[in-house]
Amino acid sequence: MNEVPDEMSCRIVELLPAYAAGSLPEVDRDRVSAHLVSCARCRADLAAWQAVAVAVSPEVDGAPDREGPPPDPAQLVRLVLTRSALDPGGSEPGPGEPGPGGSRSWPARHLRYLAALILAEARLIRLAVPVASALVMALGVVVVLAGAAAGSAASGPFTSIAAGDLLTLIAPIVAAVGVAGAHRSRHDPAAELVAAAPTSGRLLLLARLTLVFGYDLALALSASAVLAVTVSSEIAIAGMTGSAAGLDVLVGLILTWLGPMALLSSLGLLVAVRFGPDVALGTVLVLWVLRVMADGGLLRDGWAARLILDAWTTNAAVLAVSVAFGVAAVAATGDSGPFAREPRTGWRATHPT
Amino acid sequence: MPRTEPENDAALLRSVAAGDAAALHRLYERYGGPLFGYLYKLAGDRMIAEEILQDTMLAVWRSAAAFGHRSKVSTWLFGVARRQAHNRLRGRAFPDFVPELPDVPDRAAGPDELAIAAAGGTPVAAAIDRLPEHHRDVIALVFVAGLPLADVAEVLSIPLGTVKSRLHHARAAVAAELIAQGVSE
Numbered sequence: 001m002n003e004v005p006d007e008m009s010c011r012i013v014e015l016l017p018a019y020a021a022g023s024l025p026e027v028d029r030d031r032v033s034a035h036l037v038s039c040a041r042c043r044a045d046l047a048a049w050q051a052v053a054v055a056v057s058p059e060v061d062g063a064p065d066r067e068g069p070p071p072d073p074a075q076l077v078r079l080v081l082t083r084s085a086l087d088p089g090g091s092e093p094g095p096g097e098p099g100p101g102g103s104r105s106w107p108a109r110h111l112r113y114l115a116a117l118i119l120a121e122a123r124l125i126r127l128a129v130p131v132a133s134a135l136v137m138a139l140g141v142v143v144v145l146a147g148a149a150a151g152s153a154a155s156g157p158f159t160s161i162a163a164g165d166l167l168t169l170i171a172p173i174v175a176a177v178g179v180a181g182a183h184r185s186r187h188d189p190a191a192e193l194v195a196a197a198p199t200s201g202r203l204l205l206l207a208r209l210t211l212v213f214g215y216d217l218a219l220a221l222s223a224s225a226v227l228a229v230t231v232s233s234e235i236a237i238a239g240m241t242g243s244a245a246g247l248d249v250l251v252g253l254i255l256t257w258l259g260p261m262a263l264l265s266s267l268g269l270l271v272a273v274r275f276g277p278d279v280a281l282g283t284v285l286v287l288w289v290l291r292v293m294a295d296g297g298l299l300r301d302g303w304a305a306r307l308i309l310d311a312w313t314t315n316a317a318v319l320a321v322s323v324a325f326g327v328a329a330v331a332a333t334g335d336s337g338p339f340a341r342e343p344r345t346g347w348r349a350t351h352p353t
Numbered sequence: 354m355p356r357t358e359p360e361n362d363a364a365l366l367r368s369v370a371a372g373d374a375a376a377l378h379r380l381y382e383r384y385g386g387p388l389f390g391y392l393y394k395l396a397g398d399r400m401i402a403e404e405i406l407q408d409t410m411l412a413v414w415r416s417a418a419a420f421g422h423r424s425k426v427s428t429w430l431f432g433v434a435r436r437q438a439h440n441r442l443r444g445r446a447f448p449d450f451v452p453e454l455p456d457v458p459d460r461a462a463g464p465d466e467l468a469i470a471a472a473g474g475t476p477v478a479a480a481i482d483r484l485p486e487h488h489r490d491v492i493a494l495v496f497v498a499g500l501p502l503a504d505v506a507e508v509l510s511i512p513l514g515t516v517k518s519r520l521h522h523a524r525a526a527v528a529a530e531l532i533a534q535g536v537s538e
Contacts, residue, residue: 017520021496048524053496055477056394070389071403077378080410 012042020049117199117207125208129181130215133174137219140170141226148230163227164256167220168312169295171257172264173288175216180268180280182212202333205273213265220261224253259314259322264288266325273329362426370417377414384427387498388434394493395438397482408437424507431498431508435490480530481523488523491516 012035018024019032036043144163182205231253232246264284272280291312292298294305311318362383368376388409393402412433420429481492494505495516506513 014517017495017517018502021499023495023499023501025501048528051477052481052492052524052527055475055481056492056496068399070385071406073378073381073385076381076385076407076410077374079407080377080414081374083407083411084414 012039013045016042016046017049020046020053022053114207117203118211121204121207121211125211129178129212133178133216134219136174137170137223140166141223144227145230148234163224163231164253167224167227167253168256168260169288169292171216171220171223172260172312173284174219175213175261176264176268176284176288177281178212178216179209179265180272180284181277182208182269182272202330205333206330209269216261216265220257221254224250224257228253255314257314259318260291260312262322263311263318263325266322266329270325270329270332273332363422366413366417366420366426369414370420377410380413380430381410384430388430391431391493391498392434392438394489394497395435395486396442401441405434405438405441408441409434412437425504427500428504428507431494431500431504435508476531476534477527480527483530484523484526488519488526491519492523495520 012032015024015028015032019029024032032042036046144166147162228246228250231249264287267287268280268284271283287308290304291308294308362380365376365380365383369380385406389402389406392405392409393399396402396405409430413430416433420426424432481489484492490509491505494500494508495502500508502516503513506516509516
């Protein structure tokens with residue numbers, strides 16, 4: 001009969017810490033209580049555990065509540081929500097459970113952030129700007145197509161030239177006006193919000209540029225595609241064949257506007273960053289009018305006319321200068337955006353103190 | 354330690370994952386006490402324990418959706434708290450009143466008395482505060498957080514047998530310390 005109590009004692013001993021801690025299920029608790037009545041060794045063991053439990057419990061050991069009550073729930077939750085809002089980047093997964101929130105790797109999180117930034121910028125752009133850009137571009141395409149329809153059936157090369165002439169004028173000015181306006185000014189309804197945003201002004205400008213220039217680029221590409229299809233079908237009718245011809249036409253059309261578009265836009269941006277969007281818009285428009293006049297022979301033939309006609313093309317030099325202008329503009333923006341050094345328009349973004 | 358129905362906890366955590374701040378409030382009301390007690394035991398300082406508690410609830414708020422329902426909510430919560438405590442306490446200098454090793458050379462002003470005073474006056478509490486961290490962790494989870502031993506094993510990611518042996522080792526170390534000081538357990 002000796003073995004049974006010993007074996008039981010063994011199992012009971014294992015339960016004593018939890019018994020002292022009060023975390024034992026009721027069934028086990030009753031079993032231990034019943035056993036303790038008859039087992040002095042287990043009672044002694046329990047006393048030791050209880051000494052530990054009492055020593056670490058907050059309410060006792062001579063100085064009641066030495067750690068004090070836990071922080072107030074309302075206050076703690078408010079602090080947590082504030083921290084969560086102020087530091088939206090952090091994501092701390094639970095132990096061993098990375099889950100969808102935590103498993104995102106560094107580049108994925110940054111891409112998500114950039115996408116959110118561009119989306120937020122998109123909301124700030126006035127609808128009139130992209131709509132007007134699209135309308136101008138569409139109008140240009142319609143004019144060329146109408147001219148082609150009105151002309152003779154074998155007008156393929158003519159349409160191609162007309163399309164190129166038109167795109168080389170329209171695409172750059174549409175993009176440059178958009179980009180010049182992309183630099184934030186005090187006219188911007190969101191100016192104060194942006195000035196207070198923790199995101200660097202340089203990053204915001206880049207996001208907005210990506211959006212505006214990307215949109216105008218897409219517009220010009222679609223216009224070129226539509227015109228290329230028309231032109232190549234006319235070429236086909238005229239007897240020349242091949243889809244390769246269509247691709248050649250498309251590339252030819254793109255080359256008529258890509259360089260000028262990049263150059264005029266980057267120059268507009270640089271001027272906008274330095275002198276504000278109004279001056280930039282003026283500069284861009286003046287250059288554009290000069291180009292139209294030079295092309296029409298309305299400008300006295302001199303170095304200015306030749307320079308502007310030479311620059312209005314797509315080649316490595318033009319693209320390199322465009323990139324340099326763009327980099328200079330972004331560098332000049334500074335981390336705090338347009339408000340660190342306000343545009344020199346005589347206006348101040350903030351009230352004079 | 355509230356022994357609430359797990360379904361209830363899981364539903365609460367789902368609401369937290371959906372962005373319900375009131376659910377976070379209720380979850381904290383339910384577990385704030387035990388969590389704070391546990392963190393206080395690990396940190397040994399009220400301010401630091403409050404900070405870690407805040408870190409913990411922030412992590413819960415952000416990663417509630419990541420809770421896989423493979424374990425109890427309470428176990429998960431203590432796991433998050435433990436991790437946050439390790440993040441914040443890692444590499445900090447030993448506080449004066451919680452020397453990790455009982456046999457460090459004497460410091461100038463009676464470390465035993467200091468330790469006893471800081472631990473609230475009892476020699477047992479002081480001896481527990483002198484235990485190595487992995488022993489203190491088990492003691493805190495069992496006696497302060499009030500977790501069942503099986504849950505403690507899950508929080509610490511160690512076998513149940515190791516939890517039991519650590520408990521016994523911790524108690525033996527406390528007893529040895531008290532005998533060395535001439536205090537009877």
